[in-house]
Amino acid sequence: MIDLTLPLSETSVRDLHVGDPVALHGVMVTGRDAAHKWLVETFVRKTQPPTAEDLAVLEGLRPLLAGGAIYHCGPVVAGLDTQAYRFVAAGPTTSTREEPYQAEVLRHFGVRAVIGKGGMGARTLAACQSAPAVYLHAIGGAATLIAQTVTRVLGVYKLDFGVPEAMWVIEVKAFPAVVTMDAHGQSLHAQVEARSRTALDRLLAS
Amino acid sequence: MRDLTNDFLELIRRTSTDLPADVERALVAARQAEAEGSAARGALDTILENVALARRDSSPICQDTGTPIFTVRHPAGWSTRELREQIREAVAEATARAYLRPNAVDSLSGKNSGNNLGDEAFPTIHFEETGGETLTVDLMLKGGGCENVGAQYSLPHAGLGAGRDLEGVRRAALDAVHQAQGQGCAPGVLGIAIGGDRGSSFLASKEALLRPLDDANPDAALADLEARLLGEANELGIGPMGFGGQTTILGVKARSLHRLPASFFVSVSYMCWAHRRRRMVVDGESIRFLDRSEP
Numbered sequence: 353m354i355d356l357t358l359p360l361s362e363t364s365v366r367d368l369h370v371g372d373p374v375a376l377h378g379v380m381v382t383g384r385d386a387a388h389k390w391l392v393e394t395f396v397r398k399t400q401p402p403t404a405e406d407l408a409v410l411e412g413l414r415p416l417l418a419g420g421a422i423y424h425c426g427p428v429v430a431g432l433d434t435q436a437y438r439f440v441a442a443g444p445t446t447s448t449r450e451e452p453y454q455a456e457v458l459r460h461f462g463v464r465a466v467i468g469k470g471g472m473g474a475r476t477l478a479a480c481q482s483a484p485a486v487y488l489h490a491i492g493g494a495a496t497l498i499a500q501t502v503t504r505v506l507g508v509y510k511l512d513f514g515v516p517e518a519m520w521v522i523e524v525k526a527f528p529a530v531v532t533m534d535a536h537g538q539s540l541h542a543q544v545e546a547r548s549r550t551a552l553d554r555l556l557a558s
Numbered sequence: 559m560r561d562l563t564n565d566f567l568e569l570i571r572r573t574s575t576d577l578p579a580d581v582e583r584a585l586v587a588a589r590q591a592e593a594e595g596s597a598a599r600g601a602l603d604t605i606l607e608n609v610a611l612a613r614r615d616s617s618p619i620c621q622d623t624g625t626p627i628f629t630v631r632h633p634a635g636w637s638t639r640e641l642r643e644q645i646r647e648a649v650a651e652a653t654a655r656a657y658l659r660p661n662a663v664d665s666l667s668g669k670n671s672g673n674n675l676g677d678e679a680f681p682t683i684h685f686e687e688t689g690g691e692t693l694t695v696d697l698m699l700k701g702g703g704c705e706n707v708g709a710q711y712s713l714p715h716a717g718l719g720a721g722r723d724l725e726g727v728r729r730a731a732l733d734a735v736h737q738a739q740g741q742g743c744a745p746g747v748l749g750i751a752i753g754g755d756r757g758s759s760f761l762a763s764k765e766a767l768l769r770p771l772d773d774a775n776p777d778a779a780l781a782d783l784e785a786r787l788l789g790e791a792n793e794l795g796i797g798p799m800g801f802g803g804q805t806t807i808l809g810v811k812a813r814s815l816h817r818l819p820a821s822f823f824v825s826v827s828y829m830c831w832a833h834r835r836r837r838m839v840v841d842g843e844s845i846r847f848l849d850r851s852e853p
Contacts, residue, residue, distance in 0.1 A: 428659045441621035446703040470741035492743040493832040495621040497608035514670025548794040
């Protein structure tokens with residue numbers, strides 16, 4: 353098990369390889385479909401002018417994303433009425449939906465780790481290589497276990513997206529994941545896809 | 559009419575937090591089959607530890623508590639309007655208690671209702687009148703990751719060499735498992751419907767998922783298909799979470815429906831390993847909760 357403390361340095365990211373189990377410590381931010389679309393359209397492609405509120409949120413997010421980790425997660429959160437937030441269940445969501453945005457988010461904000469499940473495609477893999485950054489695979493469905501590694505909810509941005517889509521700022525201790533896409537161009541997902549394609553072709557030939 | 563709101567709440571709590579025994583047994587067996595120290599074994603260790611924690615803490619197994627799908631079979635005399643109101647009240651309360659994540663999003667505005675109550679199809683509630691005196695309510699929580707990798711094929715399908723027969727069904731189902739890779743949270747369960755129209759076919763593929771994992775299909779041809787597909791899907795080697803490994807699929811449940819002469823649909827619903835389904839049985843004053851691995 354490799355212990356990683358956020359934010360990550362370039363060197364610590366380059367030292368990681370596909371198959372390495374890791375435990376994350378420190379502060380990360382959640383972001384999924386609505387967040388990625390908003391980040392890219394507002395600040396990267398600039399297809400919509402940012403509002404004053406957008407710019408204020410950006411100020412808060414920038415230092416968290418630089419060298420940091422973005423977690424594809426839509427949690428179950430207790431304490432919504434009192435704002436004494438607590439993560440109850442917080443496993444990863446399917447990352448491939450962010451494929452149209454992820455590479456731009458990595459480059460523009462200097463994100464060093466993407467955490468999710470199911471892996472991502474060629475554009476994200478190429479961005480991992482150039483950034484450098486890594487894709488860390490959390491265990492899908494292991495929501496109660498992962499929520500127990502969240503020691504504090506430090507705040508939330510874009511709660512108007514709804515609880516699952518909001519950007520939650522969390523502190524974690526020993527958050528478990530596996531490197532499945534590294535900064536050296538390797539992807540476990542591409543390997544498994546290719547091997548299973550060969551097996552499928554064999555089964556369909558019979 | 560009797561107020562079952564609190565019992566519906568208990569049905570939701572159990573479904574979200576307590577994985578059925580048949581599914582847990584299958585996951586334990588899958589863990590044994592993976593090599594010591596492999597990523598697949600590690601994933602299943604984490605999964606099983608999470609299942610135990612969720613049960614102990616009465617906390618959701620998975621944060622995506624999905625679309626709540628209720629199937630209510632009621633004797634004559636029950637008001638489906640009142641049952642629907644009670645179920646909706648229980649769903650909102652379960653959301654307030656964090657057994658469910660607020661999941662009902664308006665597709666046009668993007669606004670999340672915050673309490674899991676959307677239009678009349680959210681939560682989904684199917685009613686059917688039955689004979690006898692027993693009311694049964696099945697609940698399945700089906701998350702979005704696995705729902706997104708479901709697939710429907712219209713046979714014949716030239717690319718797969720799939721004709722309008724069980725061999726064609728086999729080809730379509732194997733393609734669906736390959737396409738899904740680990741993204742439906744493998745190892746999953748396949749519900750397959752053969753025939754019907756597009757709507758009835760997908761519905762039947764989900765109903766098939768309510769069957770216990772270790773039961774046998776009474777139809778010999780479908781039983782053979784299920785056994786063969788289970789073995790072959792696992793030969794694909796996609797493995798838990800798509801990490802590569804011995805177990806990609808925990809079970810296959812198939813059924814056939816009548817179809818139009820012109821149509822031959824194969825619908826595949828993929829259920830993630832967190833196969834959350836429960837049954838509530840109301841018999842006079844007695845209320846029982848079954849995990850569907852029981853007959």
